[in-house]
Amino acid sequence: MSPITLYTWQTPNGIKASITLEELGLQYKVESIDISTNVQKEDWFLKINPNGRIPALLDGGQRVFESGAIMLYLTDKYDQDRKISYAPGTPEYVEQLSWLMFQMGGIGPMQGQANHFRLYASARSDYGIKRYMDETKRLYSVLESRLKESPYLAGDKYTIADIASYSWLRNVPVSLEIDLSQWPAVHKWVGEIEKREAVKRGADVPKSSATPEQKAERYRNARARIDAMTNSDKH
Ligand SMILES: N[C@@H](CCC(=O)N[C@@H](CS)C(=O)NCC(=O)O)C(=O)O
Structure with missing residues (x-):
């Protein structure tokens, strides 16, 4: 059983962690954190990331939060072959x-x-x-x-x-x-x-059932919603 659990959602910061884990060939368990429902603000999650955001990782008893820290932690500890990192001190x-x-x-x-x-x-x-x-x-x-x-x-x-x-x-x-x-x-x-x-x-962690076209449609709708509003800047 892998000691690594990644708490994540399919976002730019989330996939930084899952791509790093995949590149290193590490076994890990994925806990899906649907950020639209604010699970990331619940007390249990704040114990893993006090900032209430994804991604966060547990490796045995060690917590790591902030995607950059997760990437450095994983490569410092597990990338002894220097597959996707350079050696500290160089x-x-x-x-x-x-x-x-x-x-x-x-x-x-x-x-x-x-x-x-x-x-x-x-x-x-x-x-x-x-x-x-x-x-x-x-x-x-x-x-x-x-x-x-x-x-x-x-x-x-x-x-x-x-x-x-x-x-x-x-x-x-x-x-x-x-x-x-x-x-x-x-x-x-x-x-x-x-x-x-x-x-x-x-990049597909946690796995999404949406097709690329469905994802593109969501973005088109999001932009159209903003475009339909009147600019609220004060002049
Ligand atoms: N600096 C943090 C930023 C993390 C972050 O903003 N994550 C977003 C998803 S990409 C999030 O959890 N948003 C939900 C929220 O703000 O509650 C990192 O790099 O890990």
């Missing part, structure tokens, strides 16, 4: 850490706000949509500058730094209607990563 490890934090502090929060204003807000704010869409695209340009000079974010090897940003970019053509071909190196990198079998498996 210059490449520092580069990997830097790009991982770039995703955690930049792409995740900014694109998360773009998703909120463009898809889920209760009032329409053209200012909010523009601010966070522009910032998301600016961050993609930073990825582009790196991927023009290096095949992967931390260097010559695919690592958790790539998994972290890939997990946020993979779906944006469908969700936010962002055409990734504006950034050719990013576009190529996304295309390569999505072919990996471990990525395909990890």
Whole structure:
């Protein structure tokens, strides 16, 4: 019986953890946390992640929360062959850490706000949509500058730094209607990563019964709901 339990939902932060587990070939149990029902705010869950968000992980008695911390924990402990990580203490490890934090502090929060204003807000704010869409695209340009000079974010090897940003970019053509071909190196990198079998498996955790077309339809409906509102910004 595997000691690892992943508490997750099929979101960009959630799949960072499941793709990492799949890449490492680790056995793990999945506990589905449907975030639309706020299970993640219940007392039992807050003992695993006091921040009340997914993903979170238990490895025996050890809790780990924050997707970046989960990725580092798993590779530090289980990636002795350095399949998807660089060894601590090396210059490449520092580069990997830097790009991982770039995703955690930049792409995740900014694109998360773009998703909120463009898809889920209760009032329409053209200012909010523009601010966070522009910032998301600016961050993609930073990825582009790196991927023009290096095949992967931390260097010559695919690592958790790539998994972290890939997990946020993979779906944006469908969700936010962002055409990734504006950034050719990013576009190529996304295309390569999505072919990996471990990525395909990890991106479908917890398993969803919705087809890609049904998922696209949900995003179209979400955008149409915002578009139908009157802009609420004060002028
Ligand atoms: N910085 C956290 C962010 C986690 C996060 O925002 N998770 C979202 C799903 S992608 C969530 O749980 N949302 C539900 C909520 O905010 O209650 C991480 O990287 O793990």
